[in-house]
Amino acid sequence: MELDERLHGIRERINDACELAGRDPAEVMLLPVSKNHSADAVRELTYHGCRVFGESKIQEAKLKISACPGNLEWQLIGHLQSNKCRDAVRLFRMIQSVDRMSIAEEINRHAHNAAKDMPVLLEVNVAGEGAKYGFKPAELLDVLEPINDLPRLEIHGLMTLAPWVPEPEKVRPIFQQLRELKEACEQKLGAPLQHLSMGMSGDFEVAIEEGATLVRIGTALFGPRPRPTKPKPRE
Numbered sequence: 001m002e003l004d005e006r007l008h009g010i011r012e013r014i015n016d017a018c019e020l021a022g023r024d025p026a027e028v029m030l031l032p033v034s035k036n037h038s039a040d041a042v043r044e045l046t047y048h049g050c051r052v053f054g055e056s057k058i059q060e061a062k063l064k065i066s067a068c069p070g071n072l073e074w075q076l077i078g079h080l081q082s083n084k085c086r087d088a089v090r091l092f093r094m095i096q097s098v099d100r101m102s103i104a105e106e107i108n109r110h111a112h113n114a115a116k117d118m119p120v121l122l123e124v125n126v127a128g129e130g131a132k133y134g135f136k137p138a139e140l141l142d143v144l145e146p147i148n149d150l151p152r153l154e155i156h157g158l159m160t161l162a163p164w165v166p167e168p169e170k171v172r173p174i175f176q177q178l179r180e181l182k183e184a185c186e187q188k189l190g191a192p193l194q195h196l197s198m199g200m201s202g203d204f205e206v207a208i209e210e211g212a213t214l215v216r217i218g219t220a221l222f223g224p225r226p227r228p229t230k231p232k233p234r235e
C-alpha cells in the first residue's frame with residue numbers, strides 16, 4: 001500500500017473512533033512519527049496535508065529537519081539528555097518528553113537563552129513497568145507547580161507510552177488513568193490543559209475513546225521502521 005493510502009486509512013479510523021466516542025475529529029491531532037524514516041517519506045506526507053512530525057532522537061532529527069521543507073513543525077517525543085537541550089529547543093516546536101525535573105529546568109534555561117517560550121508535555125510513566133521514562137503518577141502533582149513556575153515553559157498537557165500488548169483493550173486503564181491525571185493537574189493549576197498525547201499504531205483507537213487529543217503514529221503510517229542507519233549493539 002502507498003503512503004497516501006495508509007494516511008487516508010488512518011484518518012478514517014480516527015474519524016470512526018471519534019464517532020464511536022461521540023467526539024469531534026477536529027479535537028484529535030494525528031502526529032506522524034517519522035523516526036527511522038527518510039526525509040522523502042516526510043516530504044510525501046506534506047503533499048497530503050501533514051505539517052507536524054514527531055521525532056525521537058536529536059541527531060537524527062537534526063539531519064532530517066535540515067533536509068525537509070522549512071515550513072514544517074517538529075515535536076520531540078523521545079527521551080532527552082541534558083547535553084542535547086540546546087538543540088532540542090532550537091529544533092522543536094514542542095517537547096512531549098519532559099520526564100524529570102532536571103530536564104525541565106535545563107529546557108527552561110536554554111529557552112531563556114534563545115528568548116523562546118517552549119510548549120511541553122509532561123511524560124507520565126502510568127504503567128510503571130513497560131516505559132522506562134516519565135514521572136510516576138504519584139509524583140506528578142508535586143512537580144507540576146515547580147515546572148509551571150519555570151518562566152519559559154508552557155505546560156500543554158500530558159503524554160504517556162503504553163506498553164505494547166497484542167490486545168489494545170488491555171491498555172485502556174492506562175489511558176483512563178492519564179485522563180484522570182490530566183483532570184487532577186487542571187484542578188491544581190486552575191486552568192485547562194490542551195493535550196492528552198496517548199495512542200500509537202497499535203492502540204490509538206482505544207486512546208481516542210479515552211480522550212486522546214494527539215495520537216503518535218509511526219508504523220501504521222510509514223510501514224515497518226527500517227533499521228537505524230547506525231547499527232546498535234543488540235540488547
Ligand SMILES: *Cc1c(COP(=O)(O)O)cnc(C)c1O
Nearest residue numbers: 033056077200201216217218219
Ligand atoms: C516510536 C514512537 C511512536 C510510534 O510508534 P508506532 O508503534 O510505530 O506507531 C509513538 N510514540 C513514541 C514515544 C515513540 O517513540
